[in-house]
Amino acid sequence: MPPTPPTWPFPKFNLRVEDLAHPGAQHFFAAIRNPGTSAEHDSDNALEALRYAVLQSFIWLYAVPECAPTNVQQILLVMRPMDGVAYTFGSHTEKEIHFSLDHVWNQKDLSRARQEILGVLVHEVVHCYQHNGNGTAPGGFIEGVADYVRLHANLGPPHWRRAAPSRTDKWDAGYERTAYFLDWIDSASPFGEGTVRKMNAALVGDGVTWDNARVFETFTGEKVGALWRRYRVELGGEVVEESEETESEPRAATPVVVDETAPLL
Structure with a gap:
């Protein structure tokens, strides 16, 4: 049966x-x-x-x-x-x-x-x-996770491209730019499938914030700046010196609306 x-x-x-x-x-x-x-x-x-x-x-x-x-x-x-x-x-x-x-x-x-x-x-x-650290997660991460799911559902629009980030691109630009970065962390990097799922799970609970969850360091062992630099190089972007990129986490966002979307979990 x-x-x-x-x-x-x-x-x-x-x-x-x-x-x-x-x-x-x-x-x-x-x-x-x-x-x-x-x-x-x-x-x-x-x-x-x-x-x-x-x-x-x-x-x-x-x-x-x-x-x-x-x-x-x-x-x-x-x-x-x-x-x-x-x-x-x-x-x-x-x-x-x-x-x-x-x-x-x-x-x-x-x-x-x-x-x-x-x-x-x-x-x-x-x-x-999705979870959002009680409204403190950066808007770019929130939008990136949404497009990460859209990407994995094979529903990306024709203009989406997995392109090498430029010197001025930021990991938390949101939407497909961040979605492809999260996909790399989840599957193309050594961190293993399920990393994004773990990040999402870590952003719920009383007292949980983006700052104290530290999802990138917790689940990859690296700061997001270092990860973004490696991603950029692997995709064929310009090689950069470590001093050119900050490795600090982005400033936590207040619960502002991004593309008029306010996740409430």
Whole structure:
């Protein structure tokens, strides 16, 4: 008898479309129904797309159902006309993802639109579940972890590239720049798969802050400046002297909104 599949703590999902006459609204539904380019992205409605996004967050940040957070009881997806792409906010138990119909409409090809919708949903759902040192983790790290999960879900947009950082690039620039760095730490470096998952787990608990968690030193044995320098050299960037890079941790961020996203775990 085959083993029982794991039971993940999925929340309740709701959908609100604020303007059904907007061309992005019908484009959204058509794109979701459009056959995916990969069986791993098999979903044909908004519910399945949201469940897929939650599952990716669970798999890449928590690995097993026993470790997945259970506090999120509801996720409301709001499709509406607005500038930008998407943002997430909410309470400890209820989250809202606001997604731009204008952005969806700008993805004219249905296959590309489908990939973008799923990719953005994965990124935003991560913000519903990731830990953040009680709001003290740098925004660049928070956004980098979200795109790290999107990267591992094979939903990166066409413009993403694993490029060598330049002299002026920073590890905590966020988004795909930080995502590729975290991916290197997690898989391409000697530190081993699961390092990012351990970093996330270390950023929850009473009294935990970015400064006292020291996730890079704790789980890699090195300061982030040294890691960034090695990453830069391995990817073919300019060789730098140690004196050219500080090895201090970045200044801890206050709970400001980054791309209008405020993780609340």
